């Protein structure tokens with residue numbers, strides 16, 4: 081019986097050392113020290129022993145039980161510690177791992193150009209005005225000396241919500257609005273989106289942006305217009321920039337002109353950017369037509385003014401050497417992130 085006890089102890093210790101699951105531990109506890117376990121059945125069989133053997137085996141059996149129980153406790157503690165370590169490892173936070181970078185946006189090239197133009201004109205005393213993109217036909221055309229059936233309405237066809245409401249085709253509509261609410265002397269620019277029925281290509285879009293400019297005061301003439309726009313061009317494109325005015329026609333200005341700047345890439349010699357011309361057109365302008373002043377309740381005998389309309393996309397393409405206007409509207413961040 082003594083040998084049997086030693087064999088049980090040896091086996092129990094081996095099995096307990098190998099156990100790695102709490103469930104297995106419980107199985108072993110039941111198998112060795114449980115009510116129907118091996119040790120219990122040995123103790124139960126003690127009655128068949130001689131009176132001399134009984135206390136010796138009894139003492140040994142108790143010793144074995146104590147050892148197995150100690151081993152059980154040890155294995156339970158070992159498992160608990162392991163489990164604790166696993167839990168901690170799972171919860172570990174490595175504070176030295178770099179954070180997920182948050183992408184910072186950049187300003188759209190059109191915004192950059194608009195701000196620069198605004199800065200230049202506000203430094204000359206112009207204020208910045210705004211007007212609606214859904215506009216009355218009256219402000220977009222009639223008040224600008226372009227009555228119904230005027231051919232200029234054809235070249236600026238647009239989306240009509242009703243007979244007299246449309247998507248504005250030019251920021252010039254804001255001139256007309258501004259003159260209704262402000263008395264001369266006045267000096268304003270108005271940046272904004274405009275719409276025209278046009279097919280999309282590298283230099284055209286049915287949606288684009290202009291900056292309108294308007295001055296009305298006493299004794300304003302073509303020379304003031306040329307002075308201000310020359311100054312603007314040199315501030316925007318560089319001090320060596322020259323300008324050239326070509327006669328043109330707009331219903332709301334008389335005389336009217338388109339203005340070119342000397343090509344800042346080749347200095348006027350002719351290159352790919354200016355298509356060999358040496359000059360690049362950037363705006364339309366002119367002396368405000370007396371009819372336009374009259375429509376706004378301003379006496380053309382006392383006051384006169386000039387107006388101009390700059391294409392923002394055109395300036396952005398030139399300034400940043402972008403060769404396709406569609407890039408400005410596709411919102412591809414790989415393109416947009418090149419500007420800031």
Ligand code: PHE
Pocket residue numbers: 249250251252292293330333364365366387388389390
């Ligand atoms: N509104 C004109 C256009 O869109 C530009 C312009 C503005 C011309 C002001 C003269 C004066 O073509």
